[in-house]
Amino acid sequence: MSSSSAPPSGEDGARDERAAASTRTLETIVALGFIALGSLIMWDSARIGAGWGTDGPQSGYFPFYVGLLMNVASVANLWRAWRSPADEAGAPFVTRGQLRLVLTVLLPLGVYLALLHLIGLYLASALFIAVFMRWQGCFGYLKSVLTGIGVAVVLFAMFEIWFKVPLIKGPLEAALGY
Amino acid sequence: MDELQALAQGFAVALSPVNVGLMFVGIVLGVLIGVLPGLGGANGVAILLPLTFAMNPTSAIIMLSCIYWGALFGGAITSILFNIPGEPWSVATTFDGYPMAQQGQAAQALTAAFTSSFVGALVAVLLITFTAPLVAKFALHFGPPEFFAVQLLTFCSFVGMSKGSPAKTLAAMFLGFTLAAIGMDNVTGQLRLTFGAEPLMKGFDFLIAVIGLFGIGEILLTMEEGLAFKGKSARINGKVVWETWKTLPRYWMTYIRSSAVGCWMGITPGGATPASFMGYGIAKRFSKDPQTFGKGNMEGVLAPETAAHAAGTSALLPMLTLGIPGSPTAAVLLGGLLIWGLQPGPLLFVEQKEFVWGLIASMYLGNIAGLIVVLMTVPWFAAILRIPFAIIAPVILVICTVGAYTVHGSMFDVWLMLGFGVLGYIFKKLDYPMAPLVLALVLGDMAENAFRQSLLGSGGSLMVFVSNPLVGSITALALIMLVWPLVSRAMQSLRQRKQGQAHGQVDPV
Numbered sequence: 001m002s003s004s005s006a007p008p009s010g011e012d013g014a015r016d017e018r019a020a021a022s023t024r025t026l027e028t029i030v031a032l033g034f035i036a037l038g039s040l041i042m043w044d045s046a047r048i049g050a051g052w053g054t055d056g057p058q059s060g061y062f063p064f065y066v067g068l069l070m071n072v073a074s075v076a077n078l079w080r081a082w083r084s085p086a087d088e089a090g091a092p093f094v095t096r097g098q099l100r101l102v103l104t105v106l107l108p109l110g111v112y113l114a115l116l117h118l119i120g121l122y123l124a125s126a127l128f129i130a131v132f133m134r135w136q137g138c139f140g141y142l143k144s145v146l147t148g149i150g151v152a153v154v155l156f157a158m159f160e161i162w163f164k165v166p167l168i169k170g171p172l173e174a175a176l177g178y
Numbered sequence: 179m180d181e182l183q184a185l186a187q188g189f190a191v192a193l194s195p196v197n198v199g200l201m202f203v204g205i206v207l208g209v210l211i212g213v214l215p216g217l218g219g220a221n222g223v224a225i226l227l228p229l230t231f232a233m234n235p236t237s238a239i240i241m242l243s244c245i246y247w248g249a250l251f252g253g254a255i256t257s258i259l260f261n262i263p264g265e266p267w268s269v270a271t272t273f274d275g276y277p278m279a280q281q282g283q284a285a286q287a288l289t290a291a292f293t294s295s296f297v298g299a300l301v302a303v304l305l306i307t308f309t310a311p312l313v314a315k316f317a318l319h320f321g322p323p324e325f326f327a328v329q330l331l332t333f334c335s336f337v338g339m340s341k342g343s344p345a346k347t348l349a350a351m352f353l354g355f356t357l358a359a360i361g362m363d364n365v366t367g368q369l370r371l372t373f374g375a376e377p378l379m380k381g382f383d384f385l386i387a388v389i390g391l392f393g394i395g396e397i398l399l400t401m402e403e404g405l406a407f408k409g410k411s412a413r414i415n416g417k418v419v420w421e422t423w424k425t426l427p428r429y430w431m432t433y434i435r436s437s438a439v440g441c442w443m444g445i446t447p448g449g450a451t452p453a454s455f456m457g458y459g460i461a462k463r464f465s466k467d468p469q470t471f472g473k474g475n476m477e478g479v480l481a482p483e484t485a486a487h488a489a490g491t492s493a494l495l496p497m498l499t500l501g502i503p504g505s506p507t508a509a510v511l512l513g514g515l516l517i518w519g520l521q522p523g524p525l526l527f528v529e530q531k532e533f534v535w536g537l538i539a540s541m542y543l544g545n546i547a548g549l550i551v552v553l554m555t556v557p558w559f560a561a562i563l564r565i566p567f568a569i570i571a572p573v574i575l576v577i578c579t580v581g582a583y584t585v586h587g588s589m590f591d592v593w594l595m596l597g598f599g600v601l602g603y604i605f606k607k608l609d610y611p612m613a614p615l616v617l618a619l620v621l622g623d624m625a626e627n628a629f630r631q632s633l634l635g636s637g638g639s640l641m642v643f644v645s646n647p648l649v650g651s652i653t654a655l656a657l658i659m660l661v662w663p664l665v666s667r668a669m670q671s672l673r674q675r676k677q678g679q680a681h682g683q684v685d686p687v
Contacts, residue, residue: 137568
């Protein structure tokens, strides 16, 4: 359900006021998503039994009605999205410039989470902060790297040493004997 | 006066050196969370909750509830100095707080905001002290049908009191119930909605949802606005505080109105945000010079702050007595109770006296500590906001990630957090409310159990929910709340038609 409707256009950056997707489009996608989910719930609940068993209500009894009511509410939302005046529903959900800015956080965050598996949380966090500062904030290399390492060291002290809550560790921590 | 005696014992618990220390730690962390974008009361408490698993429950809840008070205080700082609400409930504070700061009265506005927050909280704590034991005693006679009816009332209140579309409130709420139902059915052991996927079997943890929806979603929204913090600086000294305090008693009527609105909105799960807007609106309507509102009227600062803090605090009343939280943050605290092995609900007042009264006593002390801390440290917290967003954003994202990971030590949860973040961003922009989703996720299993037990007792007849005057009137009230949007819309169009004939204009309701 993410912002897949339009990729950011490369030419004129954050001030691009053109709509990447209209509010009506997103309203429709979300409402249809709810209806799909609601139907899935009803189907699965019916499969495991949504009626009255020998010992009371079956497992699917409650979720079945949750799914049903979710569908009813979402049909109402869908109807409203299509009925509402054009200036309201046709307004941009997000402009291209805004979407660009959102993706400058979302994509690095995704890469960071993927890196967690590989190199451990501390190193990945230091890298993420340093790269983000350098790239988005135009800070100097030294300042960016030092901030990144600083945050990682504070996290390490707090979680591994003080609270004794282990976080994901990679080869670097292993080399240091943790 | 059993309450006073119990409260005195509570103070003895809360005043132990460890607990007082945790109180200050909680307040400072809370103000920090309230000031930073992307970290708020609900997800701040959610991130720190796993660190308290090993603590004594009383100390843990004292610290976590103080984070909540701190966040309530902190929201006002950014509103007044930067015109950026740090928390949704401090949006109304920007209306008059920022103009005051522009006129060089930032210190007065901050003092008024903090003091009003304190007054609102104090009224709510007094309410909790004297009515919570009675409510709990009364609720001891509740059976499953009554509990389900109260939960129905909670959820219907969301529909009845939401400002936005009732259908969206319902959709968000049922999404919460769905997420709660995923995993093992705790009555029959049947797996539901897992489709054979192993990570789904243990179900969704509401903490992950809260961190994603409120934390990541908020950062994405903040990023979209391309925020550059430009603010006024403030230095509060004793003289300004004293001068401001001298003017405040003049507004006693505003305090009473805002506290009443706040307490009502907190107990019924309207929450602090609508309470602050209502407090502002009512103050403006009753004011002698409503045209000065929005231009730096002090009353426009203290009315929403009083109401928001009263609502935020009184949200703990139904959580403690009935096990039904009145706000997302209260819902996270309730989840904490379950994790520490305490069963929320009326029995808490019987079985866990020390815990309950320690918490209530800490509410008094925590708010006093909060008032002192914020008055003394405002310049430092304001300085934090001058740190560029390019540093703050990745650090907060790292904190959210760590918070999500520590809940169960699972990478799946971390990716789930990202998914909830995107969902939170979309929902926020489309006005799908987040609070009912979180409350349904937290209460889903309890509501379902109460529902099934009620039906078991009645042999499947829904008439059990109107079978005696008590449960019948709660159910009736719930249904009234549910259809309230329809009723009020009908009344509004009727009134508009009448007025349109009389004056040719429409009065905003």
